[in-house]
Amino acid sequence: MAEESDSDEPLPSGSGEVNKDCSESELDGWSEVLNKWKANLQQRPKQLHTLVRKGVPDALRGEVWQLLAVSQDESGLMDTYRILVAKESSCEKMIKRDINRTFPGHDYFRNSDGQESLYRLCKAYSNFDAEIGYCQGLSFVAAALLLHMPEEQAFAVLVKIMHDYHLRSMFICGFEELYLRFYQLERLMEDQMPELSSHFQEIGVETHMFASQWFLTLFTAKFPLHVVFFILDIFLLDGIETLFKVALALLSLSKKELMVLDFEGVLKHFRVQLPKKYRTEENARFLLKTTNSIKVKKLGKYEKDYQALKEQSKQREDPIDRLSRENKRLAESNMRLEQENDDLAHELVTSKIQLRKDLDLAEDKADTLNKELLAARTSLIELEDEKRRLQDEVNQLKEICRRELERAEHEITRNSSIISDYKQICSQLSARLEKEQQESKASITKIIKTIKECERCCQLFKSEDINEVNGSEKDDENEFTKSENRRIRELELELARTKLALVEAECKNQNLFHHLNAAQAEVQASKNTWFNKTLTSIREVTKKELIKEKSNSIRRESN
Numbered sequence: 001m002a003e004e005s006d007s008d009e010p011l012p013s014g015s016g017e018v019n020k021d022c023s024e025s026e027l028d029g030w031s032e033v034l035n036k037w038k039a040n041l042q043q044r045p046k047q048l049h050t051l052v053r054k055g056v057p058d059a060l061r062g063e064v065w066q067l068l069a070v071s072q073d074e075s076g077l078m079d080t081y082r083i084l085v086a087k088e089s090s091c092e093k094m095i096k097r098d099i100n101r102t103f104p105g106h107d108y109f110r111n112s113d114g115q116e117s118l119y120r121l122c123k124a125y126s127n128f129d130a131e132i133g134y135c136q137g138l139s140f141v142a143a144a145l146l147l148h149m150p151e152e153q154a155f156a157v158l159v160k161i162m163h164d165y166h167l168r169s170m171f172i173c174g175f176e177e178l179y180l181r182f183y184q185l186e187r188l189m190e191d192q193m194p195e196l197s198s199h200f201q202e203i204g205v206e207t208h209m210f211a212s213q214w215f216l217t218l219f220t221a222k223f224p225l226h227v228v229f230f231i232l233d234i235f236l237l238d239g240i241e242t243l244f245k246v247a248l249a250l251l252s253l254s255k256k257e258l259m260v261l262d263f264e265g266v267l268k269h270f271r272v273q274l275p276k277k278y279r280t281e282e283n284a285r286f287l288l289k290t291t292n293s294i295k296v297k298k299l300g301k302y303e304k305d306y307q308a309l310k311e312q313s314k315q316r317e318d319p320i321d322r323l324s325r326e327n328k329r330l331a332e333s334n335m336r337l338e339q340e341n342d343d344l345a346h347e348l349v350t351s352k353i354q355l356r357k358d359l360d361l362a363e364d365k366a367d368t369l370n371k372e373l374l375a376a377r378t379s380l381i382e383l384e385d386e387k388r389r390l391q392d393e394v395n396q397l398k399e400i401c402r403r404e405l406e407r408a409e410h411e412i413t414r415n416s417s418i419i420s421d422y423k424q425i426c427s428q429l430s431a432r433l434e435k436e437q438q439e440s441k442a443s444i445t446k447i448i449k450t451i452k453e454c455e456r457c458c459q460l461f462k463s464e465d466i467n468e469v470n471g472s473e474k475d476d477e478n479e480f481t482k483s484e485n486r487r488i489r490e491l492e493l494e495l496a497r498t499k500l501a502l503v504e505a506e507c508k509n510q511n512l513f514h515h516l517n518a519a520q521a522e523v524q525a526s527k528n529t530w531f532n533k534t535l536t537s538i539r540e541v542t543k544k545e546l547i548k549e550k551s552n553s554i555r556r557e558s559n
Contacts, residue, residue: 008268011275012347013140014103016225018147022057030060037067052237053292055230055285062148068236069164071156078152084124085151091126091134095119102139104351106225109143118143121151125158135171136337137213140220144228161218166240170216175333181215182207184302185247191298192248196255203263209336210270215243222275227284234291241296249290250274401516408509415505419498426491433484 029051036045056064066072089095099109099118108114121142126134141161145154162168170178186207189197200206213221219231235242251258254274258266278284 008272009350010272010347011222011224011279012105012351013101013221014106014109014143014225015279016106018058018225020059022059026057027059030057030064034060034063034067041067041070041072049237052233053288055288056233058148058229061229061233062153065145065148065157065232065236066153069157069160071153071160074156074160077156077159080128081124081152081155084127085120087127089123089126089134092123094136095122095126095134095139098122098134098136098139101345101348101351103143104347106143106147108147110351110355114143114146117146117151121146121154121158124155125162128155128159129162129168132168132171135216137217137221140217141167144220144225144232147225161236165235167216167218178212178215179208180303180306181243182211183306184299185211185244187298187302187305188244188248188296189251192294193252193255196251196258199259200266203261203266205263205266208333209267211247212333212336214247218243219246222271224275224279224284226281227278227287230284230288231291234288241299242291244296244299245291245294246287248294248296249287252294253277253287253290398516401512404512405509405516408505408512412502412505412509415498415502419495419502422491422495422498426488426495429487429491433488437481437484 029047033045033047033051037048052064052068063072071077096119099115099122102118103109103114106114109118118139122134122139125138125142142154142158145157148154149157166177170181186197189200189207218235220228223231231242231246234245238245254269254277257269257273261269278287
């Protein structure tokens with residue numbers, strides 16, 4: 001597992017996100033356990049320990065943490081919160097100073113909403129526990145809870161952690177309980193990793209120098225959020241011994257690096273490199289696996305040994321020496337707290353610088369967007385003007401096309417009327433011709449019959465003369481028939497010419513329709529020059545059609 005230390009800057013607390021995604025298989029496994037658990041809250045299901053040690057899904061953490069802490073039915077605590085949050089607290093200044101450097105790596109606590117929720121929660125607890133009020137570092141635990149549940153529920157879980165899980169005992173009686181935990185951790189290191197314990201003694205690194213913040217904040221102050229959540233899962237499941245398991249796991253996984261560092265290097269490693277080492281979830285899960293494999297069975301024995309050593313020390317120690325030692329210890333604690341305060345202040349400054357950069361970038365982006373918006377509005381106005389101009393051109397073009405169409409329709413109507421008149425004339429001439437032919441034939445037949453019946457006429461004309469007369473009459477009849485046939489052919493030719501003129505008029509009409517459709521399709525993408533060209537083209541086509549039509553009319557009249 002490679003160490004990640006790309007810079008000397010500490011990892012901002014609260015780095016990471018809450019991922020509410022959960023696979024269907026995880027939900028199915030947890031749903032069965034939660035249903036059994038809710039049916040009997042006094043007994044934890046057997047599968048619960050296995051599931052929790054693998055890590056609770058973010059989507060279920062709020063509910064599972066409340067069930068583990070047995071706070072889900074604490075409606076009294078939730079009602080108390082609503083009362084306490086409205087009261088003033090003597091620790092308000094300390095709380096406000098602390099929350100500004102709590103989880104600066106998380107977006108929720110960088111804005112006023114998250115800080116306001118955290119402030120209300122810490123103030124309510126300071127009013128609830130008057131003996132200790134507010135302790136530095138408590139805001140980190142509260143912030144981790146707020147990422148998974150509302151303020152009232154977070155307050156109930158926080159009270160349970162402080163009292164039922166004995167975190168509160170490490171803050172009272174001059175931190176006496178905390179020193180006991182340091183002694184127990186020292187003994188565990190001597191038993192399980194004696195080489196590292198000896199190295200720390202040689203270079204002067206004492207347990208409280210790195211473990212005080214771990215224990216008082218439940219590892220929430222420095223590590224990435226997914227590590228914080230894993231640790232809180234196990235802490236709420238197993239209790240205070242989790243602190244020792246996690247501490248030993250961290251030390252064992254960094255033993256190789258720590259063994260070659262001096263005093264300053266070790267402290268810097270705990271402050272900077274160690275939290276960065278677990279930025280990836282893979283490393284965090286390996287830490288979780290290592291934590292679950294560690295056994296701490298001698299805590300009770302170590303506690304008895306600590307009490308015995310303490311009693312012996314009191315009996316043989318000179319009061320002045322004891323006070324001097326206590327004073328030295330307090331001075332060291334004060335120096336440690338000042339160092340931690342400097343680190344937190346540095347984090348705050350770094351966060352403010354980053355926020356300033358983010359704000360500058362946001363302002364630059366806003367300026368750019370405003371300029372783009374102004375340009376877009378200007379372009380929109382220009383486009384609207386162009387649209388209105390093009391619409392006027394379209395309307396003009398439509399009016400021209402409409403007039404041309406009306407004129408073409410008028411021409412078609414006139415041509416149709418002419419054709420109808422020609423047809424009527426042809427019909428009348430055909431009827432007249434047929435009638436005259438019949439009358440001529442009847443007259444000739446009557447004359448011939450009269451001549452034949454007249455004896456005198458028969459004597460005057462010989463048979464050959466009569467035949468000559470008959471031939472002459474037949475020639476006259478044939479000449480008349482030919483004349484009428486020529487007239488019929490002329491009428492048919494005139495009819496054909498009229499039909500041709502009709503076809504030309506229809507072609508012209510189709511051409512005008514084609515120009516109209518083309519003009520409507522292209523007018524949106526065209527400019528005034530195109531409109532003039534199109535208008536000129538239509539006029540030229542119309543002019544040519546009129547000239548052609550006049551030529552045809554003159555030709556017909558001449559024929």
